[in-house]
Amino acid sequence: MKDLSMEQITNQYFDVLQELGNIGAGNATTALAQMVGCKVDMSVPQVRLLEFHELGDIVGGDDQIMVSIFLQVEGDIEGSMMFIFTKATAAHLVNKLMCGMLGIEEENLEEYQFGEMECSAVKELGNIITGAYLNALSGLTNLKIYPSVPQLGIDMAGALLSVPAVEFGVLGDKILLIQTTFSDDVELDGYFILIPDMNSYEKILTSLGVL
Amino acid sequence: MSEVIKVGMADFKTCRGDDAVTTLGLGSCVGIAVRDPATGIGGLAHIMLPDSTEIKNNTNRPKFADTGIEDLVNEIVRMGASRSRLVAKIAGGAQMFAFGSKSDMIRVGERNVMASKKKLNQLRIPILAEDTGDSYGRTVIFYPKTGDFVIKAVGKSEKTI
Numbered sequence: 546m547k548d549l550s551m552e553q554i555t556n557q558y559f560d561v562l563q564e565l566g567n568i569g570a571g572n573a574t575t576a577l578a579q580m581v582g583c584k585v586d587m588s589v590p591q592v593r594l595l596e597f598h599e600l601g602d603i604v605g606g607d608d609q610i611m612v613s614i615f616l617q618v619e620g621d622i623e624g625s626m627m628f629i630f631t632k633a634t635a636a637h638l639v640n641k642l643m644c645g646m647l648g649i650e651e652e653n654l655e656e657y658q659f660g661e662m663e664c665s666a667v668k669e670l671g672n673i674i675t676g677a678y679l680n681a682l683s684g685l686t687n688l689k690i691y692p693s694v695p696q697l698g699i700d701m702a703g704a705l706l707s708v709p710a711v712e713f714g715v716l717g718d719k720i721l722l723i724q725t726t727f728s729d730d731v732e733l734d735g736y737f738i739l740i741p742d743m744n745s746y747e748k749i750l751t752s753l754g755v756l
Numbered sequence: 757m758s759e760v761i762k763v764g765m766a767d768f769k770t771c772r773g774d775d776a777v778t779t780l781g782l783g784s785c786v787g788i789a790v791r792d793p794a795t796g797i798g799g800l801a802h803i804m805l806p807d808s809t810e811i812k813n814n815t816n817r818p819k820f821a822d823t824g825i826e827d828l829v830n831e832i833v834r835m836g837a838s839r840s841r842l843v844a845k846i847a848g849g850a851q852m853f854a855f856g857s858k859s860d861m862i863r864v865g866e867r868n869v870m871a872s873k874k875k876l877n878q879l880r881i882p883i884l885a886e887d888t889g890d891s892y893g894r895t896v897i898f899y900p901k902t903g904d905f906v907i908k909a910v911g912k913s914e915k916t917i
Contacts, residue, residue: 703781
């Protein structure tokens with residue numbers, strides 16, 4: 546196992562990782578629906594193993610401005626996790642969450658400038674969504690998983706994604722991305738990136754009984 | 757017609773004439789632009805990690821500062837540039853998230869910049885300008901003919917170094 550590369554692991558256990566992603570994203574969607582107080586549908590998440598240079602195109606271009614939540618994971622497994630979504634999605638959700646108090650117009654979501662209040666709301670959204678995701682993973686594997694306080698970043702997709710990419714870069718030449726489309730009355734795009742370190746992969750797969 | 761060639765993460769591209777090379781959204785990665793002013797031959801490398809010798813899976817040479825810059829320079833020289841005339845500009849190496857973490861990976865931007873400078877020094881290529889560090893992403897365009905290295909960032913005015 547120690548000699549396996551990241552690529553070999555992900556190819557071999559792709560279905561398992563896809564199922565983990567499914568359950569995690571499902572939980573996250575439920576949490577999101579409870580928080581914004583309306584029905585949220587979720588598409589079947591797509592799990593992709595991408596080359597680094599493909600990453601930006603998938604999320605709509607390297608220079609597309611995105612909002613991301615990044616946190617470290619500790620406990621039985623170690624690594625980090627990122628949830629990244631478009632600025633329009635973030636603005637829409639914040640609007641919902643704050644019951645329209647900020648007066649964000651749905652037509653101008655892309656242009657909306659995030660202030661302190663909005664950033665704080667987005668951070669909380671990210672906290673809940675990633676927390677629900679990790680809870681599902683923890684429940685499934687019986688492993689203790691403690692997330693750190695999330696960090697918020699609003700910048701070009703390529704720049705944000707370079708952070709998890711670098712962590713994957715240590716392990717191999719590809720990155721594992723879980724794409725989920727949520728929708729309430731509008732379509733919302735979000736992407737999860739979970740980056741366990743090498744030992745943690747082993748632990749996850751072992752605890753699921755597939756290794 | 758001049759063309760702008762896109763360089764992806766862990767890759768490098770070269771060009772000449774009126775063409776330019778660009779890379780979008782540099783975060784903790786570093787963009788290293790190298791050119792020969794006399795011939796106008798140049799290129800841009802987009803490296804992700806500082807040192808290929810620190811990592812077991814190191815066959816992807818453009819991913820690392822040391823091997824990536826070496827390959828870029830060799831390619832430029834192979835295209836007809838003179839090794840002794842080469843000059844460089846660098847950008848990127850931001851710290852996108854402010855973690856006070858034990859992990860070395862978090863400071864990877866800073867380490868990428870240091871490793872890039874070290875490699876360029878080793879190859880005796882002078883660094884004419886840099887725009888590195890801080891905490892925001894950068895999109896860069898490099899024109900080997902003029903040496904202009906244009907840097908764009910979200911919410912900031914465009915600058916040329």
